[in-house]
Amino acid sequence: MKGFSRANLFYMRRFAEAWPDPTAIVQHPVGLLPWGHVIELLDKLDAPDLRDWYAAKDAHHGWSRSVLAHQISTRLHEREAAAPSNFAGTLEQRDSGQAQELSKDPYALQFLAVDSDVSERELEQRLVDRILETMRELGPGFAFVGRQVHLDVDGDDFYIDLLFFHVEQLRYVVIELKTTTFDPRDAGQLGFYVAVVDDRLRIPNKHEPTVGILLVAGKNDTVVRYALASTTQPVAVSRYELTEEAQKALPDEATIARAFADELDRSTGRTE
Template sequence: MTAAELLPLPDDYAEVLAALKDQVRQAQVTAQRRVNTELIGLYWGIGRQILLRQEAHGWGAGVIRRLAEDLRAEFPQMRGFSQRNLQYMRNMASEWGAEANVPQLVAQLPWGHIRTILDKAQSPEEREWYSAAAVEYGWSRNVLMNMMMNRSMQRTGTAPSNFTQHLAADDSELAQQVAKDPYAFEFLGLSGEVAERDLEQALMDRIVETLREMGPGFAFVGRQVHLEVDGDDFYLDLLFFHVEQLRYFVIELKTGKFQPEFAGYAEQDVMPSAA
């Protein structure tokens, strides 16, 4: 044991040390964000120059290839100057508009995320929606890819319900926004006729993927949660809590064809439900 380890410590040493560790971690995150912002700004500027010269002087693939070779020769320590990457830079400037400055939202995204959105987005609306969601919820590139492949934007807020009849207008809109139609649970690997209890168990066995498909903000509370209402016992298949809307969501699992009565709102004013 060193002399420093044997030294008596002030009473508040542990508290100060924890606070300093937090400051270091925050500084590291801030530095990483600044580096990313600078990098995306650089890529934006390169892409804008290529785009403008393609439009004004007809730069073709051969010129872009030569530009990539010359940049790599001058900056061998940087990996981002492949011909393909330069084309992505040009596409970024084109798809988000060729203004002088990179859009604030795009500047917050890692380069891999931007490439994924450029590859998968089918419209400007999709680009903006997935860009905003990736920034707001901190999606990894794999999660972003999964959300886009499963068409989360098109499915979000489309599930049938009677929220409008039982909730105030603002609450109804918020509750509806988090519901998808349909939910995609192919990752469970289930096929053919499946019992409701087997479906429930499969969802719990893959709880991380289940929460990812549910959408941002959901936290798992429990399964077969017991409620007593007016002396009657009820067991909720799955219970979730949405941390942004501060309300519970009940998932009642049904197999077979969807029936209108499956979707609704708990009449006891306890919590909304989704099927």
């Protein structure tokens, strides 16, 4: 066979080393992925279990290569289902685990291209303006219902920042935004919104209980734990990040050597 670049041959060898059993590869999630996705896994992950974890997520959700790269760079495996919540105490056991899967901690909102001085209304507007990226970060299954959703409670007006419906779990998800550090009163406000939505919008025997997710600029996890213990509605609290973390490592020696060799081949016109 002809036409393979030097870099591609190196990737093929790395692929064979990473998944050495040729008889099982077709049953493995990585066997369902395009070659470009396999390269992302090889370049960005060293641990075999993490490669398998992201390969399975990619195959299940049908991510694009850019989405896969984003999920790896923002360490989805550490953030998924990680937000402190009171779901275990406020939902039935069969449901609390599912509800917890809807959360992340922190949420990676770097795509909004705003700084820490942004106001709550501006942050909310940016999330709606970039709704596709917002939905990607929230996770699969979220459907956008509305922004500043009006609640009329016996003549008193209240407005939910963002309201979603999860089409797989069949439940409403209320999201409130705070550009400040978590305050226990925030959990009470969100719990109130969850209770109203659950009573006014949820269809009994068809929809699962409504849950709330509070996104804050910072939090003291001990304060969050005490606040959630006194909240009767199912609520999770998560931090959001608006800026990329600084790169902590240079490319390894093998990566530099491959890049140098590829550039040398191009400059000399070698093809073999």
